[in-house]
Amino acid sequence: MDDFSYLKLASRQIDFDNFDDRLLMYVLEYEPSFLTCISCGGCTATCSAGNLTNFNVRKIGLWLRRGETGKLSEEIEKCMFCGKCTLVCPRDINIRNVILLIKKRISMLKTENEKASWKI
Amino acid sequence: MVVKLYAQLKEDVRLAEGLQACMNCGICTAICPAAEYYEYDPRSIAITVQSGNEEKIAALLKSDTIWYCGQCMSCKTRCPRNNCPGLIISVLRKLSQETGAFTESRMGRQQYLIMKTIGANILRFGYCVHPTVLKPENHPEQGPVWKWVFENKHDVYDSVGANLDGDGPGAMRKIAETDLSELLKIFKVSNGIKLYETIEHFSQIKAVKMGLVDQNGGADMEKYTQYLLQEV
């Protein structure tokens, strides 16, 4: 039989119907101010880590809202927790806390061994 | 004097047709078949070209990005500003080939393969596609029926009333030498042959750079072809 493995491509389309919002719900429970993010990018512009790496705080927020736990668990490690993002946010969101919460929940997951079901 | 890349893009009449003014809405990316399966975003292509930024355009010309578009032109139908990102891509690809930048990306380098197959078919058969060159081993997805057609082509085409390699009209008829020579002359006067030669020229340079050389140190294009076929 022919080997058709060369034909397999992964879809990049964001599929809202298969969207895992558990991490988002956790963050919103403790930091409801995150609801008001308008993706302006003020945080990214001032970000200490972002000036040294390709870390993008605005995208952290987006990925959180799109249930992309896998991407988050890697990216989040680049944050230096300087807190400048929180200072500049026009919606007064405690972004530093949002990132801390993401980190905390993900490390809890790792110990809880839930990883498999979370697609990290 | 170095002509700016953006100025060169604008020389092609298709750029004005493809890019009037983009307002960054993403309606094109939403339904783009390539955006779903590749790291590709036609909206950002339009925005980059619109910016006229030389560095960014130069980077695009060397990138895989411009080779992801499948030219379905679905973007044209939807754009609220009557732009056509697919047409912008055609212009970028043209410049990428003319400047040799295409050999800097994996997807771009494939132009050599296409020129050697479809490009050669056009001048050899007068058709883009011909059953003698559609070998089942290179087209396993074509399935057992095509394999049967290929292996019994004269009988099969004959049985359905086609005129494979025959004189006169009909499906898959042989194109007369006089017509083929007109095609070749058209390719000569309209820069078609020049483009084939350009692709060949830059591909050879790339092959040498990659160490794919023959005993005399010249480009070994057979090795290069094999390399491209494997490259993923």
Add this chain to the structure above:
Amino acid sequence: MAEQIWKNTRSIYYRKFKMEESKTKIKWSEYNKEIADDHFFYLRSCIRQNFNPGAEKVFLSILQKNLNKDIFDDPHHTTCSGIGYHSDIVPFETFQTMVARQFSLMGERGYKNCAVSCITSFGGYNEVLSTWKDYPEELAKARENLRKATGREFEIPENLSHACDIIYKFRNEIARQSGYRLINRETGEPLKVVDHIGCHYAKIFPEKGVGGSEYSRVLTGMIEAWGGQTVDYPERRHCCGFGFRHYLVKNNRGYSISNSRKKFVSMEPYRPDAILTNCPGCNMFLDRWQYTLAQMEGKTYGGGTNGIPVLSHEELAGLVLGYDPWKDLGLQMHQVDVEPLLKKIGVAYDPKQKFAGKNGKYINKPLFTGCINQNIPV
């Protein structure tokens, strides 16, 4: 003389027209394009004549014998090089000159209307004509190139129609002559047919398609005129995934199959009896990819081991008009068996003749047909 006036005024007029056009609110569902009535110059398709030569033969026959029209099949015409153009190895300048040569042959034979078999060519001709209207310098260059290369001159065609436009135009006449309806013989229910319109039919120039681009009527009009039922499905307008350079390079074919798969997944719940296409590439890909996907996934999207039969407008018209599925239409060249559809319609056919050569000559058989080899489990 008319040509001269066209040349002098068209550019200014057209620019103005384009601006006004964008102000005009077009109700596409009510839009009709102009399709010539008779005297066509036929332009073949590289892909169709290669994979479905019977479709082109039957198209000529339907026009000449069933509809009593004049259509000329000129042995001198060639590829338009459109596949090369869209995979970027043929410059736009060369493509324009190739198109100009086809027009020159047309004029030489005394024809003014093109009947185009291929959707890529059809879109390409329209792109070239639109460019010549907008940029007279491009037209002048094409004239100069063609003259220099071949000594030929050419005229702009009066009408450019795709073969499916012509079948659409005469769909009711075909229905009157047809011996078969797209109705399930056993249940009396109309057959469910999904359409797939080739992207370059109307996505680039909606005004060149019957009913525009979003809900083109060109294929649904045929289905309904011949008794069938059309089915709308979410990915109806999505590209089949040919992608020119993507199919041509083996390592890129994942793009092609992934996009076709999207369509099959989307149409599966409607359980269509057939897929109707107007583009030679789509017709071939939607047939072949069903086989490949079944080999990869172990299932088909049409239930069973066969898949959903894929037919082009010429093939479906030929079937309802009673042309022989094998000798005339060459439907044995499809991977997905068309027999389930033939049985539903009630088309008479001889199964023994399917893979027979001319005059019944034995020429072997494919290893298997349909999507899954029933003798070897996947």
Add this chain to the structure above:
Amino acid sequence: MIKNKHVAVIGGGIAGMETASVLSNQGLKVTLIEKQPVTGGKLNDWDQLFPDFSSSETLVTRQNSKTSHSGVNVVYNTEINRIEKINGRFELSDERDVKIFADAVVVASGFRVFDATLKEEYGYGLFGNVITSVDFERQMKKYGKLLTAQGTEPKRVAIIHCVGSRDAKVGNTYCSKVCCITGIKQAIEINQKLPDCEVFCFYMDLRLYGSKFDTLYLTAQKQHKIQFIRGRLSEAAEKPDKSLQIKAEDTLQGRPLRMNVDMIILLVGMEPGPSNSRLIQNNKMALDENGFLKSANIHDARNCTTQEGIFMAGTAICPMPVNETLENARSAATEVIHFFENKKNDGRF
């Protein structure tokens, strides 16, 4: 002097009523001409107004009583097709050749709602669960909540901005100004009535220019969990269960996005009124590049048409919300009085 002057106001929507009652209160003779059997115009169909969720009906009732108290003569069921200046006065006529003579005219003929069937790819008119923002208002007025075509409560709704606005494909390149805030208002209303329903707004830019508009945006996010996705809707298609598959780009990520929703609401824009092209025929009025009535000067003679003695008010000039329409109508009245008091052209046009 002014007391003897007769002003004809074309259009009995809120703009026409406001201008007419102000002029009448100033002692002028005013005839308000309405094509429908009732005044109130499009607001008769609206449920609640942004940004304060006040009742549209209450506003129309107030306008109606103000109009009748001020002594405006209202003519119903009459659609003016022709305005011609004859012997220094204006002759207005409808297709039955009913004639009304006036010393000045105010055109307050309003706008036309964009016909969403022109955006075929959104499936309005084809799919039962694709509705417009106008349909939404009617539904809210009738049933008090949003229901799908199948009569169920939707679990997920997408609100689509810029339908028929900022779109060269349908010939409208301008912004309709009111849609963004209407979308946010409607999103909040859905959440209030159906708290379990997820609401998404697909936008290109959120043009929330009004002083209270951005606050409403914040409220929508904070209290009503409305989600905003930056990307213009490319297509909607019906699935076998009558829900809708929609596609847009999440432009902030640069990735295509697909979503299944129970309903979509198209925020349809404002188009030039259908009578504009007829009204300008027999006088010096003109249309602007978008087909609305052209102002003599968009800064300080916005209510003056290019025909001396013919004025205009409200959305006949350009898209505007209710409160601006009323202000604009009062300023039109001022222009009329100015015209009668001082016929000199002060250089504005």
